[in-house]
Amino acid sequence: MLKKNFPAEVKEENGKLTLSYGAFSRLAVWVDKKKMCVDSESGKGAADDVILDTNRRYRVFLEEATGYTAKERLAKAKKDVQGA
Template identity: 55%
Template sequence: MDYSFKRGFKPDIERIRSVAAEEFASDIIEADGKLQFSYGAMKSICVRIEGKKLNVTTESDTSASDQVILDTNKRFRNFLEKATGYTAKQRLQMAKKEVGK
């Protein structure tokens, strides 16, 4: 999924890496301008910058416990907010606008 950056939030892979390291206690592998890591209920998280948007691809672990899923989702939402500058509510509104076009 693609996410826009709020004004003042640079589309810089090093900044995104530091935000990911802050939220996810995981080894982050950087290759070809992409960040790859896993955490909790997500088998893999792939983050890259395409143009002026943050592209995030995830693969979920369906066998994870409810507690792990809740923790992972909270951290993922926090990561997206710190990376893009938009809250979950704002991202939802923007996604609805995109669908309406």
């Protein structure tokens, strides 16, 4: 799904899939205990259109990868925090 949503080279580093695209200087995705984890680093000075494109692609990727909309992911995150 990373390759589908981000036209960039995807590398594997220590069990994490990583790429650099648009406003992301680095995006890493991995699975830990059946949960998808994401770590991102934003580059500085990206143009507004690049930021908007990167953000749109990221939202689509997250929805396709998890099967949940942004609203549903927020509700699950809140539930996980309250249960911890």
